[in-house]
Amino acid sequence: MQNSFEDFKFNKQILNAITEAGYTVPTEIQQKAITPILAGQDVMGIAQTGTGKTAAFVLPMLMKLKYAQGNDARALILSPTRELAMQIEEHIRLFSQYLDLRTVVLYGGLGPKTQIENLEKGVDIIVATPGRFLDLYLEGHIPVKSLKFLVLDEADKMMDMGFISKIHRVLEVVPRKRQNLLFSATMSELVRKIAGDFLAFPTVIEVTEQATPAQTIQQVVYKVPNLKTKLNLVQHLLKDDEKFHRLIVFCKTRAVADNVFHFLERKYGAEQVRVIHANKGQNTRINSINAFKEGSIRILVATDVAARGLDVSNVSHVINFEVPIVIEDYVHRIGRTGRAFNVGDAITLANPAEEYYVRKIEKLIRQSIPVNELPDEVFVESTGFEERQAIAREIDSQKKKDNPDFKGAFHEKKYMLNGNGQPKSRSSKRDGGKRKSNSSKSGRTFRGK
Structure with missing residues (x-):
């Protein structure tokens, strides 16, 4: 095993850049991936976020490209989001500061004019989202005949985001003779399929059990009855500003993210x-x-758009204000803390409907997450009618998922409303009343009383 970056026989320029970036010991994925990549092999790396995989493919690629050459790109790195594309480009800039390699990053969301101008100046490495790469390729701005490397980073996220047809289109246009690298945090069926289409006899590297959070992350769940109580709990936790000095709060939707932001902005x-x-x-x-x-x-x-590739050191806490429905995203979210051997805390707030997804996450990560009691200082708000209905409806749909014969309290006929927006049948009213009392009862038991 290589215990230092010198063991990989990198040139002096790269070693100086590694030292200046503060990297001392290669991580496990770097130890296992760099040598086969330098040897020209196709590599498939299964590595969770925060394990140092970007450096694992960037460093050997820089070593093999060495210096600027011609006008056309020799390496293409595809990434699912613009944030991750920018992150990768930042790594390349960091490690190639003593090389004269030229990197261009391409992503949507802004006009292509500057990106096209940068390509025309000459480029060695392109980092791109699949859509923008194909747009500029089809317009004739990206010659591909010189490509020697193709990297798919966060392949599982690309599949989740529906990029599979675009990836196949890219595979059709790039030269056959090239070195391929694929990195993914999880190994889904779609990732397996794209790996089969894309890699030739790859070296497979799996550095931790699939979808296992880093050992340095302390995880905990609070069972919280509703959104307002979640805000009260967040406010209570943040009183300890020394401990909670840099944190990310993850939400499922833009609307909730904006609400949480406005609440915290008013407070802090x-x-x-x-x-x-x-x-x-x-x-x-x-x-x-x-x-x-x-x-x-x-x-x-x-929101989860920022959960991948957001490489910030010393994030003390990740708070999952809402539990992600795509359970793999839990691993990516909490991977924002505990990076590069640092310790970190991941706190998840789950309402009664979200406990279902917590159980699924525990199955995925093969460990149970400890449950903390709500602190006595946190005021437990009563759950409003609409939120209570939404939670009950979600629990019904979960039960139906697990048992298709289940007929929930919210099956169709009970939604029939009269002209005043009231339920038509008396049984439906009675049902609503029962549900209310059950819900408020469960609200009282949340603190384990």
């Missing part, structure tokens, strides 16, 4: 909190991420 001031999601302009997102990295803001509220 606009200079301490930012929000990023798909509705935010590209520059706003970049500025927010940079401010968070530099430590000038304490809290970043985000």
Whole structure:
């Protein structure tokens, strides 16, 4: 096993850049992937986020490309999101500061004019999202005949986002003779399929059990009856500003992310909190991420668009304000903390309907997550009618998923309303009343009383 980066026989320029970046010991994925990549093999790496996989493919690629050559790209790295594409480009810049290699990053969300100008100046490495790469290729701005490397990063996320047809289109246009690298945090059927279409006799590297969170992350769940109580709990936790010094709060939807952001902004001031999601302009997102990295803001509220590839050191806590429905995203979210051998905390707030997904997450990560009692200081709000109905409906749909014969309290005829918006049948009213009392009872038991 290589215990230092010198053992890989990197040149002096790369070794100096590695030292200046503060990297001392190769991580497990780096130890296992760099040598076969340097040897020209196709590699499939299964590695969770935060294990150092970007450096595992960037370093040997830089070593093999060595210096600027011609005008056309020799390496193409595909990434599912613009945030991750920018992150990869940042790594390349960091490690190639003493090389004269030229990198261009391509992504949608802004006009292509500057990106096209950068390509025309000459390029060695392209980092791109699949859609923007294909658009510029089809317009004739990207000659591909010189490509020697093709990397798919976060392949599982690309499949989840429906990029499979675009990936196949890319595979049709790039030269047959090339080295292929595929990295993924999980090994789904679609990832297996694309790996079969894409890799020739690959070296398979799996550095941890599939979808296992880093050992350095402390995980905990709080069972919380509703959204308002979740806000009260977050406010209570953040009183310890020394411990909670840099945190990401993850939400499922833009609407909830905006609500949480406005709540925290009122409590802690606009200079301490930012929000990023798909509705935010590209520059706003970049500025927010940079401010968070530099430590000038304490809290970043985000949807899952930011869960991948957000490489910020010393994130003390990740708070899952809502439990992700795509359970693999849990691993990516909590991977924002505990990075590169640091310790971190992941706190999940689950309402009664979200406990179902917590159980699924525990099955996926093959460990149970400890449940903490709600602190006595946290005021437990009563659950409003609409939220209570939504939770009950979601629990019904979960039961139907697990048992198709289950007839829930919310099956169709009970939704029939009269002109005043009231339920038509008396049984439906009675049912609503029962459900209310059950729900408030369960609200009282949340603190284990």
